[in-house]
Amino acid sequence: MKKLSVLAALLLSTTATADEIWVTNEKDDTISVIDLETLEVTRTLETGERPRGITFSKDYSVVYICASDSDAVQVMDPNTGEILHDLPSGEDPEQFVLHPDDRHLYIANEDDAITTVVDTQSRTVVAQIDVGIEPEGMAVSPDGKIAITTSETTNMAHWIDTETQKLFANTLVDSRPRHAEFVKDGSELWVSSEIGGTITVFDVATQAEKAKIEFKVKGVHPDRVQPVGFELTQGDTHAFVALGPANHLAVVNADTYEVEDYILVGRRVWHMDFNADRSKLFTTNGVSGDVTMVDVASRKAEKTIKVGRFPWGAAFRPTN
Amino acid sequence: MNKFLTAACAAFIGVASQASALDVVIHYIHQEVEQLPTLSNLDPIPDDLGAQGAQLALEDNTTTGRFLGQNYSLDITIVPVGGDFNQAVSEALTKTDLIVLDAPADHIIGAADLEKSSAALLFNVSAPDIALRSEDCRANLLHTFPSRPMQTDALMQFFVKRRWSDIALIEGTQPEDQAYAAAVLASARKFGMSIDARKTWAFDADMRRNAAQEVPLFTQDLGDYDVLVVADEANDFARYIPFNTWHPRPVAGADGLTAKAWDRVVEQWGAAQLQSRFEEQSGRAMLPRDYAAWAAVRSIGEAVTRTQAGDAQSLRDFLLSDQFELAGFKGRPLTYRSWNGQLRQPITLAHRGALVASAPLEGFLHQRSELDTLGLDKPESACSQFD
Numbered sequence: 001m002k003k004l005s006v007l008a009a010l011l012l013s014t015t016a017t018a019d020e021i022w023v024t025n026e027k028d029d030t031i032s033v034i035d036l037e038t039l040e041v042t043r044t045l046e047t048g049e050r051p052r053g054i055t056f057s058k059d060y061s062v063v064y065i066c067a068s069d070s071d072a073v074q075v076m077d078p079n080t081g082e083i084l085h086d087l088p089s090g091e092d093p094e095q096f097v098l099h100p101d102d103r104h105l106y107i108a109n110e111d112d113a114i115t116t117v118v119d120t121q122s123r124t125v126v127a128q129i130d131v132g133i134e135p136e137g138m139a140v141s142p143d144g145k146i147a148i149t150t151s152e153t154t155n156m157a158h159w160i161d162t163e164t165q166k167l168f169a170n171t172l173v174d175s176r177p178r179h180a181e182f183v184k185d186g187s188e189l190w191v192s193s194e195i196g197g198t199i200t201v202f203d204v205a206t207q208a209e210k211a212k213i214e215f216k217v218k219g220v221h222p223d224r225v226q227p228v229g230f231e232l233t234q235g236d237t238h239a240f241v242a243l244g245p246a247n248h249l250a251v252v253n254a255d256t257y258e259v260e261d262y263i264l265v266g267r268r269v270w271h272m273d274f275n276a277d278r279s280k281l282f283t284t285n286g287v288s289g290d291v292t293m294v295d296v297a298s299r300k301a302e303k304t305i306k307v308g309r310f311p312w313g314a315a316f317r318p319t320n
Numbered sequence: 321m322n323k324f325l326t327a328a329c330a331a332f333i334g335v336a337s338q339a340s341a342l343d344v345v346i347h348y349i350h351q352e353v354e355q356l357p358t359l360s361n362l363d364p365i366p367d368d369l370g371a372q373g374a375q376l377a378l379e380d381n382t383t384t385g386r387f388l389g390q391n392y393s394l395d396i397t398i399v400p401v402g403g404d405f406n407q408a409v410s411e412a413l414t415k416t417d418l419i420v421l422d423a424p425a426d427h428i429i430g431a432a433d434l435e436k437s438s439a440a441l442l443f444n445v446s447a448p449d450i451a452l453r454s455e456d457c458r459a460n461l462l463h464t465f466p467s468r469p470m471q472t473d474a475l476m477q478f479f480v481k482r483r484w485s486d487i488a489l490i491e492g493t494q495p496e497d498q499a500y501a502a503a504v505l506a507s508a509r510k511f512g513m514s515i516d517a518r519k520t521w522a523f524d525a526d527m528r529r530n531a532a533q534e535v536p537l538f539t540q541d542l543g544d545y546d547v548l549v550v551a552d553e554a555n556d557f558a559r560y561i562p563f564n565t566w567h568p569r570p571v572a573g574a575d576g577l578t579a580k581a582w583d584r585v586v587e588q589w590g591a592a593q594l595q596s597r598f599e600e601q602s603g604r605a606m607l608p609r610d611y612a613a614w615a616a617v618r619s620i621g622e623a624v625t626r627t628q629a630g631d632a633q634s635l636r637d638f639l640l641s642d643q644f645e646l647a648g649f650k651g652r653p654l655t656y657r658s659w660n661g662q663l664r665q666p667i668t669l670a671h672r673g674a675l676v677a678s679a680p681l682e683g684f685l686h687q688r689s690e691l692d693t694l695g696l697d698k699p700e701s702a703c704s705q706f707d
Contacts, residue, residue, distance in 0.1 A: 092593075092596075110593055111593060111596055111597065113383055132383055132384060132387065133379075133380050133383045133384070134590065134593050151383075152590060152593075152647070153380050153383075153384075153647065154380075154383055154384040154387070155384070155622075155625070155647070156384070156387060158387075170387040170388075172625065172626075175622075175645055175646070175647040175653060176590070176647040194647075195645060195647040195652070195653045196645065196653070197653075221689070221690055223652040223653060223689065223690070223691075224652070245651065
């Protein structure tokens with residue numbers, strides 16, 4: 001009997017140690033938690049209204065969720081799924097990024113043309129920065145000195161000095177910028193433009209445009225090729241770019257800025273995240289309501305996992 | 321909030337001062353017209369229809385302009401019924417050469433033909449008339465409001481997709497209804513469909529009392545069909561047709577399934593944000609003419625942002641070039657047709673409660689742009705002013 005209970009405990013701990021992908025379902029007001037061993041949804045957690053952006057604290061002890069229509073950033077205990085408290089976030093928070101200090105959230109307030117900086121410890125608003133119309137894409141440089149907000153209708157990347165919380169540059173990009181990432185140790189900033197159909201690469205030191213990445217999917221009209229979310233592989237050698245209603249991912253060589261491959265995934269692919277060793281990639285497919293698992297090495301879609309309605313954000317959670 | 325805004329604005333000045341300031345003045349001119357009395361007053365026409373769209377686009381432009389040292393302003397003139405529209409346009413032209421016109425087609429042509437207009441850039445945000453995009457086109461006039469053929473082609477694509485090949489048509493007696501019916505017939509021909517039964521609605525009874533008695537009898541001799549299109553632009557009687565037809569069949573056109581530039585049910589492609597900004601500003605839902613006015617003023621803003629120019633000629637050249645694209649919350653970049661100045665745009669197919677589809681529908685292909693499956697394609701347009 002004693003032996004048995006040890007065994008049971010062991011079994012329990014193995015099931016508990018499977019890594020997870022957390023997916024926000026924009027129209028279900030839930031999070032689907034995908035177990036990466038079984039590749040099934042093991043938990044469905046309730047959130048505020050219209051959850052979109054999702055990110056874990058550095059030690060994964062809490063998860064932050066943009067509940068856009070509840071006008072709140074919610075803080076959840078990932079073990080219990082319980083909402084611990086809300087952070088003041090400004091109206092309609094859509095997307096955010098956690099500063100490397102693990103303490104400050106930079107939040108895009110889509111309806112208000114504002115970027116809100118929140119201290120997650122004191123739960124107070126540290127600063128609000130006026131940016132362009134419909135801010136969405138958010139990024140912070142690895143050294144924490146620069147934060148970026150992109151604005152969808154103003155078509156700009158706004159460069160924020162995190163020390164003064166003031167804008168120091170505004171650079172035009174193509175129509176409807178959606179997502180921003182610092183790449184190659186923060187020497188480059190990449191911004192995707194949904195309607196423009198491009199990714200603009202900036203040299204961070206000078207804020208000058210360095211390259212423009214273009215996409216062409218066979219059999220899909222250029223108008224439907226709409227880059228949105230993207231993530232970089234280990235060592236920033238390649239980028240996987242979601243192309244929205246083109247229903248494909250593009251694999252971009254980050255040195256030559258050339259597209260090497262296109263991978264068919266679900267409908268209106270939005271955002272994505274990797275597993276622990278970045279060998280698998282999980283994309284949210286907004287219209288088909290599922291998540292596609294892509295093998296990074298072979299660049300093949302391997303499995304589709306049904307989640308809630310209009311999955312939007314994705315975040316990886318290691319459990320060991 | 322205000323305190324914070326002032327501080328933020330001060331910060332912008334530092335950023336924007338690198339570029340020299342550019343002042344862009346846009347003038348919106350609305351000609352009031354006598355509204356036809358309609359049977360129902362459930363959907364009153366807002367007094368600020370159109371103007372609110374222009375105002376919202378101005379806010380959008382201004383926010384962008386702050387970062388680039390560009391200042392936008394919007395003047396609005398409302399010409400009462402019987403007022404001198406040309407006079408109002410002439411006066412506006414002394415202050416700016418960027419004019420947005422919300423008026424019937426004949427007023428718009430009159431304004432475009434004014435001598436002072438020749439170097440100006442005019443936008444039609446209200447008239448769906450086919451002639452304005454064809455034989456009556458003007459080089460200085462762009463159209464952000466979709467033409468009637470764009471709307472009826474959208475309906476027809478949906479019918480083709482659903483295999484509703486037998487179409488019946490009821491038309492009102494107003495000239496607009498006749499024009500809409502003509503567009504329906506032309507669209508049916510274009511997509512290889514047939515309209516076998518047609519009737520004119522010429523009653524003057526009050527349908528709130530007896531629609532249930534009149535409409536079944538009226539539609540009985542249409543025979544059988546797959547879908548009934550109602551040409552009634554003011555939606556005078558069309559709202560009483562659904563569910564009252566002799567055969568239980570879907571209704572489209574003026575009521576039931578509608579084809580429009582915009583509808584409050586549109587929420588994909590970031591449209592939810594545009595809708596909520598509009599509602600917050602105006603206290604009502606965004607209507608097609610608001611959207612057209614928004615698109616016109618935003619087109620100007622986008623062209624100014626990209627060219628750093630503010631004169632009509634430079635902006636017109638850019639708007640008609642391959643480089644221009646407007647993010648119009650419809651899932652595709654919007655551009656202008658180089659042969660007649662019409663803004664290419666998806667058309668919303670919806671009923672009162674939800675979006676049904678967005679045209680062009682999948683499978684309707686075109687060598688240039690799928691959006692050109694809607695409305696007058698280059699060979700179909702008799703416009704030669706843009707050559």
